[in-house]
Every structure is written in structure tokens, then in C-alpha cells.
Amino acid sequence: MFSRALRGIRQSLGTQLLSVATVALALFCMAGALLLVENAGAMVRRWGAPVRMTVYLADGASGSGVEALRSALAALPEVESARYVSPADARASLGHGDDALADAPVDLFPATIELRLVPAAMTPSRLGAVADRVRRLPTVTGVETYRGFTDRLRAMLTGGRAAAGFLALGVLVCVFAVVSNTVRMSLQSRGREIEVLRLVGASPGYVRAPFLLEGAFLGVFGALAAVTLLGVFFFGFRYQFDQTLGLALGVRPVFLSGWVVLGLLTGGGALGALGSAAALQRGLNGAPT
Amino acid sequence: MGRSRVSTAFRPHFRPEGHFDRSASHKPILVLEGVMKVYRADAPVLRRVDLTVERGEFVFITGPSGAGKSTLLRLVYRAETVDEGRILFCGRDVARLTDESIPHLRRNIGVVFQDFRLVPYWTVSQNVAVALEVMGLSPRVVRSRVALALERVGLDGRGEDLAGVLSGGEQQRVSIARAIVTEPAIVLADEPTGNLDPVLALDILGLFEEIHEGGTTVLFATHDRSLLEVTPRRLIVLDDGRAIEARAGLSALGGALGGTLGPDHGVDIDVRDDELLEAPLH
Numbered sequence: 140m141f142s143r144a145l146r147g148i149r150q151s152l153g154t155q156l157l158s159v160a161t162v163a164l165a166l167f168c169m170a171g172a173l174l175l176v177e178n179a180g181a182m183v184r185r186w187g188a189p190v191r192m193t194v195y196l197a198d199g200a201s202g203s204g205v206e207a208l209r210s211a212l213a214a215l216p217e218v219e220s221a222r223y224v225s226p227a228d229a230r231a232s233l234g235h236g237d238d239a240l241a242d243a244p245v246d247l248f249p250a251t252i253e254l255r256l257v258p259a260a261m262t263p264s265r266l267g268a269v270a271d272r273v274r275r276l277p278t279v280t281g282v283e284t285y286r287g288f289t290d291r292l293r294a295m296l297t298g299g300r301a302a303a304g305f306l307a308l309g310v311l312v313c314v315f316a317v318v319s320n321t322v323r324m325s326l327q328s329r330g331r332e333i334e335v336l337r338l339v340g341a342s343p344g345y346v347r348a349p350f351l352l353e354g355a356f357l358g359v360f361g362a363l364a365a366v367t368l369l370g371v372f373f374f375g376f377r378y379q380f381d382q383t384l385g386l387a388l389g390v391r392p393v394f395l396s397g398w399v400v401l402g403l404l405t406g407g408g409a410l411g412a413l414g415s416a417a418a419l420q421r422g423l424n425g426a427p428t
Numbered sequence: 429m430g431r432s433r434v435s436t437a438f439r440p441h442f443r444p445e446g447h448f449d450r451s452a453s454h455k456p457i458l459v460l461e462g463v464m465k466v467y468r469a470d471a472p473v474l475r476r477v478d479l480t481v482e483r484g485e486f487v488f489i490t491g492p493s494g495a496g497k498s499t500l501l502r503l504v505y506r507a508e509t510v511d512e513g514r515i516l517f518c519g520r521d522v523a524r525l526t527d528e529s530i531p532h533l534r535r536n537i538g539v540v541f542q543d544f545r546l547v548p549y550w551t552v553s554q555n556v557a558v559a560l561e562v563m564g565l566s567p568r569v570v571r572s573r574v575a576l577a578l579e580r581v582g583l584d585g586r587g588e589d590l591a592g593v594l595s596g597g598e599q600q601r602v603s604i605a606r607a608i609v610t611e612p613a614i615v616l617a618d619e620p621t622g623n624l625d626p627v628l629a630l631d632i633l634g635l636f637e638e639i640h641e642g643g644t645t646v647l648f649a650t651h652d653r654s655l656l657e658v659t660p661r662r663l664i665v666l667d668d669g670r671a672i673e674a675r676a677g678l679s680a681l682g683g684a685l686g687g688t689l690g691p692d693h694g695v696d697i698d699v700r701d702d703e704l705l706e707a708p709l710h
Binding site: 150331332334335336337338339340341342343345 | 505527528531532533534535539545546547548549550555558559562563606610
């Protein structure tokens with residue numbers, strides 16, 4: 140059966156290669172989108188995790204009161220550490236290398252307690268609950284959870300995933316149509332072969348199997364070409380990615396995981412076989428027996 | 429042609445479940461009963477055709493173009509179905525075979541066409557081997573049987589040639605090799621000499637005679653009258669959709685002269701074994 144399928148592919152090699160290239164191009168777009176989404180996900184995980192909270196203290200909060208509050212906050216199970224940042228410390232930190240800020244009056248800078256949270260114990264809802272509790276404390280004037288930033292990141296990722304989903308849908312339709320039409324052309328050009336097979340008593344499965352395999356081959360080879368091309372681009376330009384995006388965003392770009400690659404290959408094969416099955420359904424049913 | 433050779437060549441294995449029907453070997457190989465085939469209501473192609481073909485017979489079917497010769501053969505290998513009547517092949521109604529059984533029926537029937545029906549981009553061997561490959565035989569068996577078949581049709585050593593580059597006569601020999609390589613119970617020849625010059629036509633007819641001498645039943649449809657005179661075989665004329673027995677074959681003549689030459693035509697044999705026909709069909 141494999142040899143018959145390969146014989147069929149060899150017979151119309153030009154058409155088959157063109158189809159593989161088209162399928163590869165479509166799957167390249169989809170794999171590229173997956174790569175972007177996967178790396179954006181890593182960035183969201185890196186930056187979007189609720190690991191920080193800043194507690195703004197009222198002006199004139201006394202040293203012992205602040206220390207009591209810091210100790211109380213540090214004792215919360217969601218808090219990993221709590222550090223008091225005085226107005227002078229804040230000015231020194233922010234004014235480092237900036238003369239204007241370094242010379243600003245110290246009372247422009249609020250005293251804060253910087254909390255480092257336990258990422259594993261923290262969810263967005265729990266973060267909100269902790270912030271509400273802290274906000275009600277007497278010496279606290281405000282709490283910054285940085286959720287606005289993470290929410291924007293998440294929204295971007297959700298939008299990216301939706302766009303990738305639509306792209307994937309388009310790619311699936313494209314691959315299905317390309318394989319289906321290639322197999323239909325193959326059926327037409329090999330009409331005599333099919334006629335002979337039926338004449339000598341080939342079962343319907345025997346007639347169909349090489350075409351199904353041919354479609355699966357088209358899908359798998361197309362996916363393989365797409366992943367290879369993406370890999371060449373990715374690893375060829377990885378150094379530049381590391382130097383720019385990596386340093387700026389604090390995440391190193393990663394290639395598609397083995398499972399995603401395997402999914403692309405098997406998905407390509409399955410889609411090719413489905414496209415082929417559709418072509419056979421239309422192409423063989425009306426054919427002479 | 430002896431009876432024993434006929435019965436060993438006959439292997440009715442067209443049931444998917446592989447049951448061997450022993451009773452079938454005692455029945456005529458082909459029986460047409462009141463067969464009607466209508467494409468246009470006002471001009472039926474076949475009108476209540478009755479015909480019985482015994483195992484090991486060589487039967488010419490003739491008639492003008494459009495008389496229904498090809499249609500009759502197509503009905504036998506179930507490329508089409510009868511509108512009325514029935515066709516019993518080895519005692520089984522081919523119109524009532526399930527879709528799964530049709531390939532098994534065709535593995536018992538070799539068909540040769542006027543236009544050869546070869547795959548031109550396959551080699552000669554591949555064109556012949558396909559008939560065995562669909563049966564799932566091992567490559568070793570396929571190779572040896574293909575070589576034998578090519579030798580029988582005089583194409584020894586031409587196995588690797590592409591079928592499309594052969595001459596018409598050679599292509600027809602390939603087509604015949606494909607038809608006989610499975611040792612079918614019957615070979616149907618649909619104007620097999622129609623595309624050949626008279627000398628090649630006689631060659632091809634000679635080949636069918638040799639195949640027939642090996643015990644295979646042959647139904648040879650032709651409108652070439654010169655071929656009909658070469659050997660005094662049984663002759664059925666299709667005229668206006670009706671089958672007319674125009675000449676008895678050697679076996680019938682032999683029967684009339686004392687029954688020493690082979691089986692009777694069996695036109696009067698009753699094969700309506702309903703119990704056999706009902707069981708495995710849909």
C-alpha cells in the first residue's frame with residue numbers, strides 16, 4: 140500500500156511538491172503564530188504573576204506603628220517578605236542617576252511597605268482580597284497591586300490566542316482544500332488505474348487506501364517543511380532575539396515544544412487524510428464501476 | 429479438454445466469507461434467465477435473453493454494433509445490473525451480490541477489452557500483477573505467476589517494458605495475461621480484436637483458443653464474421669435485443685454424435701436452486 144501511494148506521488152511529483160509547498164506555507168503561518176503565542180505566554184507568566192504589592196503609608200506614620208504593620212503584613216501566609224521603604228530610600232532609589240529627582244524634597248516621596256508575595260499561593264482574586272484587607276488598615280492610604288499591567292498583558296495574550304485561533308481555522312480550511320483538490324486531480328489523472336483495479340476485483344478499501352495515504356503524506360510533509368522552515372528562522376535569528384527582546388523583556392524566546400511539533404505533524408497528517416477522504420467521497424462515488 | 433482439468437481450474441471463491449460452495453461445481457458456469465436491460469424505454473438493449481454456458485465452453489457472441497454484446501458482458505461482471513431476469517454465475521445471482529462480494533466475483537472473471545484497458549505508465553508486469561495483488565498474494569507468488577502468464581501470451585522477457593509503448597497486439601496480449609493470471613473460472617472478451625489488423629486478430633483468437641484448451645470458459649464477443657468461421661464454436665447472435673442460438677459448439681455436436689467430446693450445453697438444466705441462492709445474499 141505504501142509503495143502504491145509513493146508510486147502515485149512520484150507519478151505527479153510536480154503537483155505534489157507544489158501542494159506540499161502550499162500546505163507548508165499555510166502551516167508555517169500557523170506554527171509562527173503558535174510560536175508567538177507560546178512566547179507571549181511565557182512573558183505573561185514572567186511579568187503577569189502577582190508577586191508584588193506596594194502599600195502606601197500615611198504621612199507621619201510613626202516608626203513603631205510602621206514596624207508593627209510591616210511585621211503583621213509579613214506574617215500573612217500570602218506574603219513572602221515585607222520591606223519598609225522610607226521617603227528618603229524612595230528618593231535615593233528613584234533619583235539614582237537623575238539629578239532632578241535626587242534634588243527633590245523628600246516629602247514628595249511617600250513611605251511604603253514593599254511586599255513580595257508567594258506566587259504559588261496567589262491568584263488574581265486572592266490578590267484582590269489581600270489588597271482590600273490591607274487597604275482598611277488605619278495607617279494605609281493606598282495599595283498598588285500592579286494588576287492593571289498584568290490585566291493588559293493577559294488581555295493582549297487572550298487577543299493573540301483568539302487571532303491565532305482564527306488563523307489556525309483559516310489554515311485548516313486551506314490545508315484541507317489544497318489536499319482535497321490535489322487528490323481530486325490525482326484521481327482524475329489516475330482514472331484508468333482505478334478502473335483497472337475495480338475490474339480485477341480490488342475492494343473499495345484497496346482502491347482508496349493509497350489516496351488516503353497520499354493525502355496524509357502531503358499533510359505530514361507540509362507540516363514537517365513548515366516546522367523545519369520555522370526552526371531555521373528561529374535558530375538562525377535567535378541571537379538577535381536574545382540580545383533585544385530577551386534583555387528588554389527578561390524572557391528568553393523558546394521554540395515550539397516537542398508536543399506542539401508532534402501535534403502539528405499528526406494534525407497535518409490527519410487533515411491531509413480527511414481532505415483526501417472528502418475528495419474520494421466526491422471523486423469515486425460517481426465513477427464507473 | 430477433459431472434465432478433470434475443468435474442475436481443477438474452477439475455484440468459485442467470490443464469497444467474502446470464503447465458504448466453498450461444492451454444489452456450484454455441478455451447475456452451469458453461467459445462466460441468463462429472461463435478462464432485460466433497458467436504457468431507453470422504447471428500445472431495450474436486451475429483451476428476455478436466455479442463455480446457458482457450461483464449464484469449459486467457448487462461446488462466440490456476435491451481432492451488429494449496439495446489439496448489446498458489451499452490455500451482456502458488463503452485466504455478467506456486475507458493471508451494470510439487470511432490469512429484469514437474473515444472471516447466475518456459478519449458481520449465484522450476480523445482481524443480488526452485496527457490494528463487498530462484487531470484488532470477489534470479479535476475481536473469478538477475466539475481462540479483455542477492445543481498448544486493452546491497461547495503465548500505460550505501468551510496466552507490463554505491474555499491469556498483470558495487479559490482478560494478483562488485489563487478492564493479497566505474496567510478492568514471490570505474484571512474480572512467478574506473472575512470469576508464467578506472460579510466457580503463455582508470448583511476452584516472455586517483456587515484463588519491464590512500459591505498457592504504453594507496446595504495439596496494439598502486444599498490449600492486447602498483456603490484457604489477456606492480466607485476465608488469465610488469476611486462473612479465472614471464465615474469461616469475457618469484449619471485441620478483443622476490434623483494434624487489431626486481421627493477422628493479429630487471428631493471433632489473438634489463437635491465444636483464446638489455447639486458454640480455452642487449458643479448461644477456461646471463454647465468452648468471446650465480436651462482430652468480426654471472419655473470426656467466427658475460423659473455429660466451429662458455439663455461436664450466439666444478438667439481434668434486436670434477443671439471443672439466438674445460431675450454431676452449436678463442438679461439445680454439443682459431440683453430444684449429438686455420441687457424447688464423447690465434452691459436457692452438454694445444458695440449455696435444459698434447471699439451476700434454480702432457491703435455497704442456495706437465498707442464503708448468503710442481501
